[in-house]
Amino acid sequence: MTDKKNIMEYETVALDDNETSVVIIDQTLLPGRTQLIHLKTAEEIWDAIYLLKVRGAPAIGVAAAFGIYILAKGIDTQDYAAFYKELVKQKEYLNSSRPTAVNLSWALNRMEEVCRTNEKLPVALIKEKLREEAIAIKEEDIWVCKKIGEYGLDLVKPGDGILTHCNAGQLATSKYGTATAPIYLGQERGYNFHVFADETRPLLQGARLTAYELQSSGVDVTLICDNMSAAVMRNGWINAVFVGCDRVAANGDVANKIGTSVVAAVAKRYNIPFYVCAPTSTIDRNTKTGDDIHIEQRPAEEVTEMWYKERLTPEGVKVFNPAFDVTDHELITAIVTEYGIARAPFAQSLQEIFEKSREMKNKNK
Known part of the structure; x- marks a missing residue:
């Protein structure tokens, strides 16, 4: 259909x-x-x-x-x-x-x-x-997602510039998204954010999906290539970075779409807060650190051929195509969950988040 x-x-x-x-x-x-x-x-x-x-x-x-x-x-x-x-x-x-x-x-x-x-x-x-x-x-x-949006909205102010990587929007969830939830709630309340969406190579989720859904929602969004994040940060256009994630280790290391760790490192250089929006379902307490996260390897064709009319690279060239990278917890300002905001030391604060989660669930039984 x-x-x-x-x-x-x-x-x-x-x-x-x-x-x-x-x-x-x-x-x-x-x-x-x-x-x-x-x-x-x-x-x-x-x-x-x-x-x-x-x-x-x-x-x-x-x-x-x-x-x-x-x-x-x-x-x-x-x-x-x-x-x-x-x-x-x-x-x-x-x-x-x-x-x-x-x-x-x-x-x-x-x-x-x-x-x-x-x-x-x-x-x-x-x-x-x-x-x-x-x-x-x-x-x-x-x-x-809505609760993450509420907590995330407290971390920014009207008119802020926000950078996001990959697609952690409504298309990645049932509604609101995770990293985009503060943006959508802000849009409803007249915050007038200026959002910069990384293209997110090689599968272009930022270009094809995030820019698309934000524009469709009336959000002021500008698409940039992945290697432009430092330029927009240096220009003073970014006040906060919001990203989603696929797995959070017990120590606060995070696996997210490839290129996320680069954004985090650049944000650290320019003293810009880097926030990970993570439902507690993505926090894996059985995974001690990011080194223990299995990183999916994707087909080479996603780099060499997909999205292009003709093959982009020479035949036979070697390709390394991990779907995700690990962002060290030391580069993360805070992890925003539906039960509150975790900050360093993450092993302790994430445990407190789970205790709050358990209390809330027992109360609602």
Whole structure:
């Protein structure tokens, strides 16, 4: 399905009306074409995540949750042991699609936990509980992003210049985005931010997605190439940097789209605060430091051929194409979560964030 609505009017990830497929925007076609695709099989869901048709850590988590629910509906058995065995098989397959974004395994583990803790129920009721959990994951994502936006907005003032890298916007989440949430809330309240969006090579998520959705929302946005960040900072045009992330280590090191660490280092040079917007679901306390984060390696063709009419580089040239890099916690001013803002020492402040999270969840039970 192709449509001409404003891109912000679409849901990034949804169930179709009959709940037989996961509906996503094929983000590889943006901004030139807006096409909704329906994912029904495990292979289609896996491919959509791996090929970046759906991308951004929170959106990947939501897509995986909906996906495992759709696949669970198709498991034709009333025997719990057989059902659970097949569910875990499908879960592990989907989890292999992308290794760095922790939200993928986080969402799938939540879905498996629902199955495991309801083993006494009939399989039909377990499937209904999986549906409820998948919807809850999406609704929580919207709440989380808005809370991150509120906390992030307290870190800036009207008229500020903001730099962002990659796409941590609505297209990467269910709504608002993470790094863009303060921008969208500020836009609603007349803050009149001036946003600079890094192009974000080699997949150009900043150029194709962030610039597109910000412009579609009426935000004053200027696109720059990745190697221009120092120039705009030196000119005094940037008051803060907001980025998203795919995984936060226990010590505050962060894995985000390749090039993020360069922006952080340059921001440090010009004394500009560097803020990471991270739902607590992206914080992996089992990962001690950034050195322990597995960095996904992407196909060479993304550098040599994609987005170009003709091949850009000579045949046979070697290519190093990591999808992410690690930003050292010493370069990070603060990590903005839905439960507050963590600052150095991050091992302590992130632990306090989790304690607050646990208290809030227990209070709401």
